Amino acid sequence: MWFPSFAMILVVVAYAEGYSVGAPESACKDMIPRHPVPPQKIASxxxxxTSTKEVKAGSSMQVTISGKTANDTIRGIMLQARAGDKIVxxxxxxxxxxxxxxxxxxxxGDTVTHKKHEHxxxxxxxxxxxxxxxxxxxxIKFRATIALNGAVFWVGEESAPIKVTQ
Incomplete structure (x- = not known):
């Protein structure tokens, strides 16, 4: 009875460790990590x-991802700015x-991802x-996949819209 649970834990750890160096290129479009478990359906x-709601083309701005509590840490990440489905x-x-x-x-540099790091x-x-x-x-909207760990992650979290002007 315990063997199937143990085997699943090993698979999750192996896959999570496999992507510990960052998101796979295969996730660029859909932002879905290739973990052996589905994303969370509960609210993230x-x-x-963001540091501003409007930015001039060619000028920099800040984007911040935060956990709501001290326990909501970020183990893995994939972050992009998108105009519709286009990464910009x-x-x-x-x-x-x-x-x-x-x-x-x-x-x-069009995407931010995690790198191998200690807990x-x-x-x-x-x-x-x-x-x-x-x-x-x-x-644009900033769009992110955020992982608490290899088995608990959210896909497609979005920022409020940002207007980019000439």
Whole structure:
């Protein structure tokens, strides 16, 4: 009776460890991690906030993801800015950031993901700098997949809309 439960735990740990270096490229479009369990259906304990509701094309702004309580830490992440389904702009992440790095989902730096890190480096709040293209003029939303751990994650969390003007 205990063997199926034990086997499932091993599978989840193996898959979570497999993506401990960041989201797979196969998740670029749908932002669904390839964990062997489905995403959570309950409301997410994370919020996405921004430093402004309007930004000039080519100018930087801040985007923050926070857990609502101290227990709502971030183990894994995938963050993009989207105009509809199109990924736009680029992120700047300090190479020494304990949790995050950029990845290429079409353009180098258009996505933030987690990197291999110790559990002690899980964070309740992370902030990144995003810059829209210089010729961009549209409405975007930041969209994220956020993992508490390999078996508990939310897909498609969104910020309020941000207006990018010329």
């Amino acid at each position: 304990p994370y919020i996405i906030t 702009g680029t992120f700047k992440v300090d190479p020494n950031h304990p949790l995050a790095q950029t990845m290429n989902c079409g353009v180098d 002690k480096d899980d964070q309740q709040t992370v902030t990144f700098t995003w810059t829209p293209p210089a010729d961009f003029n549209d409405i």
